[in-house]
Amino acid sequence: MEKCGGNTRDKLLMFSAADHQFMAVALQLAQQGLYSTTPNPRVGCVLVRNGLIIGRGHTQPAGKNHAEIQALADARTHSAEVRDATAYVSLEPCSHHGRTPPCASALIEAGVSRVVAAMQDPNPQVAGQGLATLRAAGIETACGLMAAEAHELNIGFVSRMTRGRPWLRMKIAASLDGKTALNNGSSQWITGSAARADGHRWRARACAILTGIGTVKDDDPRLTVRDIETSRQPLKVVVDSRLEIPLQAKVLEGGNVIVTAAIDDAVKTAALRHRAAEVIVLPNAQGKVDLAALLAELARRGINEIHAEAGCKLNGSLLRAGLVDELLLYLAPTILGDAARGMFNLPELADLSGRQELRIVDLRRVGADLCLLARLK
Numbered sequence: 001m002e003k004c005g006g007n008t009r010d011k012l013l014m015f016s017a018a019d020h021q022f023m024a025v026a027l028q029l030a031q032q033g034l035y036s037t038t039p040n041p042r043v044g045c046v047l048v049r050n051g052l053i054i055g056r057g058h059t060q061p062a063g064k065n066h067a068e069i070q071a072l073a074d075a076r077t078h079s080a081e082v083r084d085a086t087a088y089v090s091l092e093p094c095s096h097h098g099r100t101p102p103c104a105s106a107l108i109e110a111g112v113s114r115v116v117a118a119m120q121d122p123n124p125q126v127a128g129q130g131l132a133t134l135r136a137a138g139i140e141t142a143c144g145l146m147a148a149e150a151h152e153l154n155i156g157f158v159s160r161m162t163r164g165r166p167w168l169r170m171k172i173a174a175s176l177d178g179k180t181a182l183n184n185g186s187s188q189w190i191t192g193s194a195a196r197a198d199g200h201r202w203r204a205r206a207c208a209i210l211t212g213i214g215t216v217k218d219d220d221p222r223l224t225v226r227d228i229e230t231s232r233q234p235l236k237v238v239v240d241s242r243l244e245i246p247l248q249a250k251v252l253e254g255g256n257v258i259v260t261a262a263i264d265d266a267v268k269t270a271a272l273r274h275r276a277a278e279v280i281v282l283p284n285a286q287g288k289v290d291l292a293a294l295l296a297e298l299a300r301r302g303i304n305e306i307h308a309e310a311g312c313k314l315n316g317s318l319l320r321a322g323l324v325d326e327l328l329l330y331l332a333p334t335i336l337g338d339a340a341r342g343m344f345n346l347p348e349l350a351d352l353s354g355r356q357e358l359r360i361v362d363l364r365r366v367g368a369d370l371c372l373l374a375r376l377k
Contacts, residue, residue: 015116015142015145018051019088019116019142019145020145020146022046022048022053022086022088022116023088023090023116023118023145023146024146025044025046025053025056025088026044026045026046026067026088026089026090026118027044027090027118027146027149027150027153028044029044029045029046029056029057029058029067029090030042030043030044030058030059030067030090030091030150030153031044031058031153032044032058033058033059033060034153034204034205035204035205035228035230035231035232036060036061036230036231036232037059037060037061037062038062038207038232038302038303038304038305039062039157039160039207039302039303039304040059040062040066040157041059041091041121041153041154041157041304042058042059042090042153042154042157043058043059043066043067043089043090043091043154044056044057044058044059044067044089044090045057045058045067045068045070045071045087045088045089045090046071046087046088047071047072047074047075047080047082047085047086047087047088047112048085048086048087048088049080049081049082049084049085049086054075054078054080054081054082054085055071055072055073055074055075055076055078055080055082055085056070056071056074057069057070057071057072057073057074058070061231061232066094066103067089067090067103068087068089068093068103068106068107069103069106071087072106072107072110082110082111082112083110083111083112083113084111084112084113085110085111085112085113086112086113086114086115086116087107087112087114087115087116088116089115089116089117089118090117090118090119090146090150090153091117091118091119091121091150091154092117092119092120092121092126092128092130092131092143093107093115093117093130093131093134094121094123094125094126094130095125095126095129095130095132095133102130102133103130104130104131104133104134105133107134107139108133108134108137108139112139113139113140114139114140114141114142115131115134115139115140115141115142116141116142116143116145117130117131117141117142117143117145118143118144118145118146118147118149118150119143119144119147119150119151120143122157122158122161122162123161124161131143154304155167155305156207156303156304156305156306157304159304159325160299160302160303160304164296164299165292165295165296165298165299165323166207166208166295166298166299166303166304166305166306167304167305167306167325167326168210168295168306168308168318168323168324168325168326169202169206169305169306169307169308169325169326169327169328170308170310170315170318170319170324170326170327170328171199171202171307171308171309171327171328171329171330172315172327172328172329172330172343173189173190173191173195173196173199173330173332174190174329174330174331174332174343175190175331175332175334175335175336175340176331176332176333176334176335177335177336177337178342178343179336179337179340179341179342180311180312180340180341180342180343181218181311181340181341182336182339182340182341183339183340183341188219190332190334190336191330191331191332191369192332192366192367192368192369193367194366194367194368194369195330195332195366195367195369195371197227197228198330198366198371199309199328199330200225200226200227200228201228202307202328203223203225203228203234203307204225204228204230204234205305205307206234206305206306206307207234207235207298207302207303207304207305207306208234208235208236208237208298208303208305208306208307209223209234209235209236209237209306209307209308209309210237210238210239210306210307210308210309210310211223211236211237211238211239211251211308211309211310211314212238212239212240212310212311212313212314213238213239213240213241213242213244213245214310214311214313214314215309215310215311215314216238216240216245216246216249216251217244217246218311220249220250220251221250221251221309222250222251222253223236223251223309224236224254233254233256234307235256235257235258235298235303236251236256236257236258237257237258237260237294237298237306238251238257238258238259238260239260239289239291239294239310239314240259240260240261240289241261241262241263241287241288241289242261242262242263243259243261243263243265243268243269243272243279245259245272247271247272247275252272252275252276252277254276255275255276255277256276257276257277257278258277258278258279258280259272259277259278259279259280260279260280260281260282260289260294261279261280261281261282261283261289262281262282262283262284262287262288262289262290263281263283264281280294280297282294282297288317291317291318291321291323292321292323295323308324311341312341312342312343312344312345313345315343315344315345316344316345316346317345319344319346319356320346324376325375325376326361326373326374326375326376327358327372327373327374327375327376328371328372328373329371329372329373329374330366330369330370330371330372331369331370331371331372332368332369333368333369356376357376357377358374358375358376358377359374359375359376359377360372360373360374361373361374361375
């Protein structure tokens with residue numbers, strides 16, 4: 001996470017209180033792109049000269065300016081002198097031509113004298129080359145300041161670049177005894193309105209929302225972000241091995257949906273395409289959808305974070321496949337009893353050594369409910 005390349009001097013460089021202050025501002029700016037930068041990382045940048053911020057920027061939607069370019073433009077708007085300024089960036093400036101020119105080159109041309117990056121860019125096209133380009137131009141560089149915060153902000157981007165698959169967050173709403181629905185499928189609503197609104201904030205930051213055909217049949221969800229201001233809607237992905245999805249399902253409304261199956265049904269596929277849905281066939285040896293292959297395909301399409309809202313069957317399958325990175329669990333102060341559905345469909349354990357261990361990252365109260373964020377070890 002804190003690997004920054006360069007020489008030992010860069011790695012051992014001590015950061016001042018002012019450095020921390022300005023990097024904190026850069027990270028706050030990066031937060032402004034939480035819902036909009038995908039597939040690019042969320043990056044913030046501040047330009048500082050003589051102890052004063054002269055330019056601020058954060059990465060715009062894909063194809064538009066990166067944070068450094070925005071900060072330079074902001075400084076010029078105020079007729080500020082950029083030469084000999086320090087740039088604080090929450091991610092190493094890029095050094096390659098993508099949809100936009102390299103940010104490292106723009107900083108060199110602007111005449112900055114120092115660049116402080118929170119973390120190295122995990123993109124193999126950059127991976128230290130941005131900082132190396134800056135050093136070659138005589139610019140002092142430093143890396144690793146508030147790296148943990150920067151990594152957390154772009155945990156999905158890092159996952160896609162280093163593991164070849166998105167970061168998968170599984171959201172579950174349950175009673176205190178771990179039940180997510182009655183046996184007849186009824187689950188609306190176990191948790192309160194505050195918890196549901198909080199869940200939409202997590203939906204909004206995701207690149208894709210994943211569910212299974214069982215949830216579509218039981219709840220007929222739209223899987224859209226509501227009550228949260230956002231410039232885009234995440235991709236909707238339905239795991240439907242036998243292509244059973246009703247053509248009137250609400251999840252198909254508005255398009256922007258992928259139905260992934262294990263069979264090739266030309267008639268149903270044509271009907272779904274007429275509803276502006278894409279069908280992908282990814283069977284495994286058991287005649288189910290190959291979930292690992294699905295995540296790899298979504299990564300190939302630039303999906304950084306997946307927000308899974310599914311039933312116990314798909315939840316269990318994802319967990320057994322080792323594809324779940326963290327659980328976002330909302331617990332309501334209610335008890336549903338044994339005659340109700342649990343969180344995961346998993347085989348019985350014969351020994352406690354086979355249990356799945358978690359690390360609790362956050363625990364807070366949301367309205368009348370508890371929200372727990374836990375990561376798999």
